[in-house]
Amino acid sequence: MGNTNQPNEKLVGIEVSASSFKAVCLQADGELLDSQKFSIDVEGEFLPQLISFINQLKSLYGDFKKLGIAVPGLVNHLTNRIAFSTHIPAQAEVDFVQQIRDQTDIEAIVENDANAAAYGEYLLGAGRGNRDIFYVTLGDGVGGAIIVNDNIWRGTSGFAGEFGYMTLNSEGMKLEEVASAANIIRRIKNRFHQDQTSSLVEIGEENITIADVVREAINGDSFAQMMLERTGMFVGTGVASVINLLNIEKIIIGGHVMDAENYVLNAIIERAKELSFAPSFDTTQIVTGELKDLAAPIGVAMLTGKNN
Secondary structure: OOEOOOOOOOEEEEEEOOOEEEEEEEOOOOOEEEEEEEEOOOOOOHHHHHHHHHHHHHHHHOOOOEEEEEEOOEEEOOOOEEEEOOOOHHHOOOOHHHHHHHHHOOEEEEEEHHHHHHHHHHHHOOOOOOOEEEEEEEOOOEEEEEEEOOEEOOOOOOOOOOHHHOEOOOOOOEOHHHHOHHHHHHHHHHHHHHOOOOOHHHHOHHHOOHHHHHHHHHOOOHHHHHHHHHHHHHHHHHHHHHHHHHOOOEEEEEOHHHHOOHHHHHHHHHHHHHHOOHHHHHOOEEEEOOOHHHHHHHHHHHHOOEOO
């Protein structure tokens, strides 16, 4: 396994979400040269906007022949298409690779965003120097990815690592139902009127975003801190199962929920310690990701040069 890029070749990756495209341009060694973000017109057609964005990148970065695209959904690697996506459902089974090749003369690969972010952290972020990692992303959704010996472990059908589907109790409550950004906001709204001293009250119940919760927690709001700490406890329950099952070297937690400094991380570590097999816990590091919101585009850019 290895990287086949020429030393002067630029690597380009795009992360797709329901509302934006985010791109990076890297040198072959992974050094970040530039990043760009483009807001999507959600009323407009998706694919023409993606093609337009790629053409903008060609104007900015010069001619490049390969492109990685990280998507919020399950990817069938036999067809290079999205098999299922909650966040961009209309793009399931769209042949991005063929369309991009036909319209831009660029060879594209498509990868699940959590897998891409995990690979970015593994090579260039918090996973540098480790052999095995488990990556968790806490953002619009809850995702996971496993990397063993330089390879993303995909499972039988390519769908391994769906951390958000891990059940937390006997009623079948899934981790995504309490730890994704939208569900953190939902839980806050359910308790909103129990703490009228919170600075979140001034924002107004209908206007609260996860960025507001993170900011107010950092600024010392005890209600925001408590809700993020409880989120960490839920995630820590799932992390304990990962530790018990895989005895993995390092667990990296990324996604914009983790911008809340250590309020989430400390709760994850504390809960995982309570519920995991002590010898395994003691040999597993649990850390925050280093690449922040560029982890997925960086990772999928690096994947364009990997031998498969």
